[in-house]
Amino acid sequence: MDISLKVFRYNPEAGRTKPAYDTYLLNGVDPTDRILDLLEEVKDYHDGTLSFRRSCAHGVCGSDAMRINGVNRLACKALVQDLNSNSITVEPILGLKVIKDLIVDMKPFFDSYKSVMPFMINDDIPEDGKERLQSIADRERFDDTTKCILCAACTTSCPTFWSDDKYVGPAAIVNAHRFIFDTRDQAAEERLNILNDESGVFRCRTAFNCTEACPREIHVTQAVAEVKQAIVSGVIK
């Protein structure tokens, strides 16, 4: 099939100071090709200056989240046939500063991520000196939020984040959830304290964009709601 691929371009260093779109006509595209394949084809055969992030190409590293026909997706997971259209528009994710073409500055995103202390905090020595044991149910409790690959698809689909980049955003909350609900961790109270301020969980208006955007199918809005509940009730269960 033939595809018309419209790509957002911006490269102030090379004189392209005004954001614009370039359109490439690609022939012989297989419906099962991924959008990442199309971008690679453009970069290899049409315009070597096109820039985008990618690494694993298998939906694991989270580096190629972009807006594809208006929806946040991973370019390496979205197939041409999923889009039901011969014209495909690819743009950078919203709410973060564009550095070049499809590459955005992820620093504010990772700053929010770091702010919730996304690592296990437990200063006690494990009972047997080696392992911290946990029941199957307790491990299951936060399984969903362990799946995050930090691609930023959720945070950059959030209307609150678009209008206020101080909002910590769903990805940071998901990663806080992963430790708050882990019985082996001891810093739940601290994390909930970080998340209960003006730029924390209560800015979430349950738009559900994050849940729809997540390429890992994490129940993001539910995780945010559970964190809100834990703050309000003082009970983590």
Added chain:
Amino acid sequence: MTTTVRKIKKQSNFEITSWKWMRYSAVALLPLVWIHVLIKDVIVGVHNIDTFYVRDIWAIWGWKVYDILLLAFTFAHGVNGLRNVSMDFFHSEKARKIVDWGLIVLWVLVSGIGALAIIAGARPEMLV
């Protein structure tokens, strides 16, 4: 399979209170608004409401209290919603403080004037 329940110190700050307020006031508004709509729009009918009707209704203290509560709750719920939306447009601490205070003053003023009017009651004879 049950999970371990852990308790932490219950936290409290303005954001938590305002979030809870939105939920509780929404629940309170359900009966307040629906009873109001049922009586005024369905049972009495808006075309039958005139100053004489209002005078008679506000002669009863229970209805005065009801209407003041309805006004205060609805408006506070709305103003808090507005405060949340305003944060999308005002990002600095200072601007947010000014907006918050403006909204509080607006709420007190409108609720106050409304409550005064309700307590004073309607006097149709003065219109004639």
